[in-house]
Amino acid sequence: MTLAQTFNAALAGIASTPRQLLIDGRWSDAADGGTMVTINPATGLPLAELACGRAADIDLAVTAARRAFEGPWSATTPYDRQRMLLRLADLIEANYDTIALLDSLDMGAPITRTQAGRHTAPQLVRYYAGLVPTLRGETITPSVPGAPFVATLREPVGVVGAITPWNAPFRMCVWKAAPALAAGCTIILKPAEQSPLSALLFGQLCLEAGVPPGVVNVVPGMAEAGQRLAEHPDVDKITFTGSTRTGQHIIRASAGNLKRLSLELGGKSAHIILDDADLDLAAPAAAHAVFQNSGQICSAGTRLFVEDGIHDEFVERVLAETATLRMGDPLDPETQIGPLVDQTQKTTVQQYISTGLAEGASLLAGGTDVEAEALAAGSFVSPTVFTGVRDDMTIAREEIFGPVLSILRFSDRDEVIRRANASEYGLGAGLWTQDVSAAHALGRRLRAGTVWVNCYQLMDPAVPFGGYKLSGYGRESGYDHVHEFLETKALWIR
Structure with missing residues (x-):
């Protein structure tokens, strides 16, 4: 197939890409019926109209994610999670022409750049899938009298809010969601309003891979949606990539329940x-x-x-x-x-x-x-x-x-x-x-x-990636990345 034929095939596939919110395994309009338009930056013309999530939609998504986390998702074995991630990687590979074209149309990256993710995006998912069986605690010999049994357990942090930027739309979805799923968390993806289309396709592929309802939710929207996600009292962690200024807003918004944060922010390298x-x-x-x-x-x-x-x-x-x-x-x-x-x-x-x-x-x-x-x-x-x-x-x-x-x-x-x-x-x-x-x-x-x-x-x-100073904290990629989504519990038994 020539490159032109590949483009035409992918364009045909875009017509079936979702335009609604993905909440609790179902596609739905925004609660208030609101929509937004994404623009093709190369032409300045409208590209697609889609549902625009607001605070009420984030609340629904968080409720679904909490229900899934405390319900069927908590019963999945490491093997189950690994198998779902490997299926997801295969689906990403099979649909990559459409993914690349969506990102090029939505945020303007040259098609040669977005096509370069054909191998890196599935590779990321397979890497995190490979880590799933390795997530474990340790036994410790304490010095207290009576020599009780002591072990550490590594447990998923819970419900994760992921706020992604527009400069690498699909890769950022993978970079946020795959390690969270590997750790056993549930997630709400809030993609940048400038480039939401491939995030919706990512949600569709997760459903096709057998990820249970409520485990992956996708809520495109404006700043209000991101703000609500950052401040929501039932969200246990926020992972964010974007500007330092927005990262500082997220830190302040997260103070209500002291939620865990991973922030990959600006740079002047x-x-x-x-x-x-x-x-x-x-x-x-x-x-x-x-x-x-x-x-x-x-x-x-x-x-x-x-x-x-x-x-x-x-x-x-x-x-x-x-x-x-x-x-x-x-x-x-x-x-x-x-x-x-x-x-x-x-x-x-x-x-x-x-x-x-x-x-x-x-x-x-x-x-x-x-x-x-x-x-x-x-x-x-x-x-x-x-x-x-x-x-x-x-x-x-x-x-x-x-x-x-x-x-x-x-x-x-x-x-x-x-x-x-x-x-x-x-x-x-x-x-x-x-x-x-x-x-x-x-x-x-x-x-x-x-x-x-x-x-x-x-x-x-x-290889871990992240910053010092105002470039944020936490690391993405590498073994440390999955641990950003885990809590450590000490278990003492006499």
Whole structure:
């Protein structure tokens, strides 16, 4: 089947994708009958109308999730949960053309990027399925008189609210729901209002995989739905990926019942190029580290620190790579840069570009509206490169979440580590050097949850990912991730 045929087949499948809320195993309209429209960011035209959940719908979903958690789901064995997850992985694989197309249409990612999840999304689910039989406590020999039997039990935390972002819609559903299900929790997914379609398809696939009613609920909606989920007294945990500001709101909202939190928040990642780096590899990596997904990645390498001796040559190489990037229709397999998720995000990014110019940074590429008439109606922003950036400039301090690269010069390696760490964020960092001693010494000193050396943005289900400081807390992927959904109970028996 050609790629064009694949697109046509997937388009036909989209017509049957659910448009209602999934609560307690049933598809239903919102309690108040409300709807919302999702927009194709490449064209600015409506894509789909669907039910819009509000606080009352969240309440219904939480009730269903609690009933399932305390009822049939609690009786499932590790084998049962593992088998359901493996069936879910197979269904994701079988339906991936539709999944990829939904995400490209809904949030504008190039089809080549969304298609790349064909292997990673099922791989994630199978990884968590593999962990299910390994979840166990331990026996402990206490020092108290009488030598009672003491053991720890690992128990599911309970009802989980998952609030997902729009920059990787389907992957985020998998990343939140699969470890929660592996741990034995029930879940309410509240996808971002900008890109809810693949979350609804995820819910449908869960039902097809045999997940019991109420175990996975999907409630698209606006901010009110997320707020209610975060504050709901019968939700035991919130897992959230998104902006630091929203994460802080969730922390405050969660205080009522001190619910557990996992927060993967913003970033302003430092990407450091030492003068002994392999420039043939480092320069393209530096461009793609920030322009991939139109810069809508929280760990994007947006602060590029280049050592004096190679600064000018490296900048020229980055500019040359940037010039090759093709911006256009996300469904065109030749497209590398799609639109931002909506016009609001486009306006925000353009304001940051204007601020960079006003504060004295030198614009080397991008920074203006796209010229192609075919792209004019969409929320496109050209890949933008600034040089002469100072650490105190707004574009060097705040997360932009768009295709904007700030290049900073340095001459001393102790100095660059200090400057790289002088950020309120700490999600990711990159370092390029051929000196293995420098790789170890400097990599250990960078205050970030992930440090990539001679690579960038590599991810694996077995490797934990998360941030320091205002980039949040908790880890996703790896063995630790499932433990984010477990409580530890001590059992004493005399």
